[in-house]
Amino acid sequence: MPTTLKLDEFLPYRLSIVSNLVSDTVAEAYRALFGLKISEWRLVAVLAEDGAMSQQALCGRTHMDKVTVSRAAIALADRRLVERAPNPDDQRSHLLGLSEEGWRLYEQIAPEALQMEQRIFADIDPAELVRFREMLDRIQSGAEALRE
Amino acid sequence: MPTTLKLDEFLPYRLSIVSNLVSDTVAEAYRALFGLKISEWRLVAVLAEDGAMSQQALCGRTHMDKVTVSRAAIALADRRLVERAPNPDDQRSHLLGLSEEGWRLYEQIAPEALQMEQRIFADIDPAELVRFREMLDRIQSGAEALRE
DNA sequence: CGTGTTTGGTTGCAGTTGCAACGATCTGAT
DNA sequence: ATCAGATCGTTGCAACTGCAACCAAACACG
Numbered sequence: 309m310p311t312t313l314k315l316d317e318f319l320p321y322r323l324s325i326v327s328n329l330v331s332d333t334v335a336e337a338y339r340a341l342f343g344l345k346i347s348e349w350r351l352v353a354v355l356a357e358d359g360a361m362s363q364q365a366l367c368g369r370t371h372m373d374k375v376t377v378s379r380a381a382i383a384l385a386d387r388r389l390v391e392r393a394p395n396p397d398d399q400r401s402h403l404l405g406l407s408e409e410g411w412r413l414y415e416q417i418a419p420e421a422l423q424m425e426q427r428i429f430a431d432i433d434p435a436e437l438v439r440f441r442e443m444l445d446r447i448q449s450g451a452e453a454l455r456e
Numbered sequence: 457m458p459t460t461l462k463l464d465e466f467l468p469y470r471l472s473i474v475s476n477l478v479s480d481t482v483a484e485a486y487r488a489l490f491g492l493k494i495s496e497w498r499l500v501a502v503l504a505e506d507g508a509m510s511q512q513a514l515c516g517r518t519h520m521d522k523v524t525v526s527r528a529a530i531a532l533a534d535r536r537l538v539e540r541a542p543n544p545d546d547q548r549s550h551l552l553g554l555s556e557e558g559w560r561l562y563e564q565i566a567p568e569a570l571q572m573e574q575r576i577f578a579d580i581d582p583a584e585l586v587r588f589r590e591m592l593d594r595i596q597s598g599a600e601a602l603r604e
Numbered sequence: 605c606g607t608g609t610t611t612g613g614t615t616g617c618a619g620t621t622g623c624a625a626c627g628a629t630c631t632g633a634t
Numbered sequence: 635a636t637c638a639g640a641t642c643g644t645t646g647c648a649a650c651t652g653c654a655a656c657c658a659a660a661c662a663c664g
Contacts, residue, residue, distance in 0.1 A: 313566040315501045315518075317589065319573055320482045324494075325519050326592045327475030329599045334468045345650090346472075353463045364612060370463070371473050373652055378613060400612045400659045418461040425467055427602055431594040439584070440591055441465065444474045446579040451477045454575055493620090512642060521622055526643060548629045548642040 330428060337424060342417055347372060347380040349417065352406065355390065356414045360405030362395060389413055478576060485572055490565055495520060495528040497565065500554065503538065504562045508553030510543060537561055 315321055331346065338344045344352070350370045355361070358369070363377050370377070381404055384390040389410035392402035406414065429437060463469055479494065486492045492500070498518045503509070506517070511525045518525070529552055532538040537558035540550035554562065577585060 313501060313505075313570055315498065315505060318501075318569065319577060319585070319589070320478050321498070322589065322592050323471075323475045324479050326596045326599070327471045329596060330468050331472050333599045333602055347650095350463065350469070353461060353466075357461075357463060362612075374613070375615090375652060376650090378615095379650095382614090395612095398612075398660070402613090421466065422461055424602075428598045429467060429595060431598055432591055436587070436591065437467075440588070441467070441470065443580055443584065443588055444470050447577060448474045448477060450576045450579055451474070451481050454481055454572075495620095510642080522643070523622060523645090524620090526645090527620095530644090543642095546630070546642075550643085 333428070334421075334424060337420070338417070341420060342413060344417075345380065345383075347376050348384055349421075351377070351380050351384060351404070352389065352410060352414055352417070353421075355404060355406045356411070356418070360393070360403045362398075362401040362403060364401065366404065384410070481576070482569075482572060485568070486565070489568060490561065492565075493528065493531075495524050496532055497569075499525065499528050499532060499552070500537065500558060500562055500565065501569075503552060503554045504559070504566075508541070508551045510546075510549040510551060512549065514552065532558070 335346050338346065338349050342349075347370075350372065351366060354366060354369050361369070363374065363381055366372075366377050366381075367374050372380075381390065381392070385392055385404075388407055390404050391407045392404055395401045395403050432440070483494050486494065486497050490497075495518075498520065499514060502514060502517050509517070511522065511529055514520075514525050514529075515522050520528075529538065529540070533540055533552075536555055538552050539555045540552055543549045543551045580588065
């Protein structure tokens with residue numbers, strides 16, 4: 309950790325630059341290939357992994373605001389990629405689940421996503437990537453702790 | 457690198473979550489302590505490090521859009537934290553430099569920034585942080601390569 | 605049972621961002 | 635010297651984001 313400030317070595321700055329570059333690259337690919345935004349793609353991914361759930365549950369699962377989830381859900385429902393079944397336990401909420409067509413889309417996207425990840429992170433060997441993920445976890449904890 | 461997709465291990469996702477959390481934490485601190493946005497803080501930091509320069513140069517130095525730089529420069533000039541001297545070589549551009557007051561602000565912010573960095577990244581030992589920075593550099597190269 | 609509070613989801617609105625278009629200036633080729 | 639094209643900075647505009655207000659349904663508790 310440097311004791312005098314150099315912006316190029318200031319980690320919040322570096323992290324932001326790199327993350328935004330990666331996000332923009334990925335977002336552009338999803339948009340061009342599938343017409344999906346990142347928020348929509350995240351919902352599809354989670355619904356494919358964990359099955360149908362309420363929007364509330366999706367908020368916790370994806371770290372997104374309920375407004376973002378709401379709008380992504382509307383967009384996906386309009387395209388018939390997800391179906392909103394009434395929730396028998398709670399009339400206020402719906403259970404969101406992938407439609408047949410949503411599953412087909414997912415089967416197409418998932419390999420593309422993994423391939424993109426591999427290309428972006430190609431220069432880093434797998435053992436280091438494991439440590440990278442761990443560091444991200446610890447950074448997240450550190451920042452969360454700072455916000456009480 | 458997993459071969460089936462798990463959003464929680466998908467690096468573009470993890471990177472985005474962690475980076476946004478760190479950015480929001482830092483942004484809130486700058487706002488509360490100094491009334492500065494991240495873009496404004498970046499200009500102050502670069503001008504303090506490297507001396508006066510044109511907005512164009514600031515764009516390259518901070519990876520920010522020229523619009524963002526323009527608005528940050530206007531905000532800082534309004535608060536008399538930077539001064540816009542005419543550029544003798546080019547009537548279109550100004551040379552931006554820190555004012556006396558800008559320097560005083562910088563002297564206050566820089567230690568706070570470093571301290572915040574240390575708190576957020578406290579759980580990671582310095583040797584690993586060096587590798588972390590290197591990995592960020594390589595990720596950036598990887599993503600840049602992907603965009604041609 | 606009411607009635608006050610909480611919760612799931614949507615909509616309104618304000619702030620931020622960046623592309624595109626624009627005026628002004630600079631540069632380079634003729 | 636002139637004029638086409640590039641460049642610096644600003645402004646207009648559209649997209650995205652998230653807080654706050656809102657409605658409807660659920661819950662809590664006397």
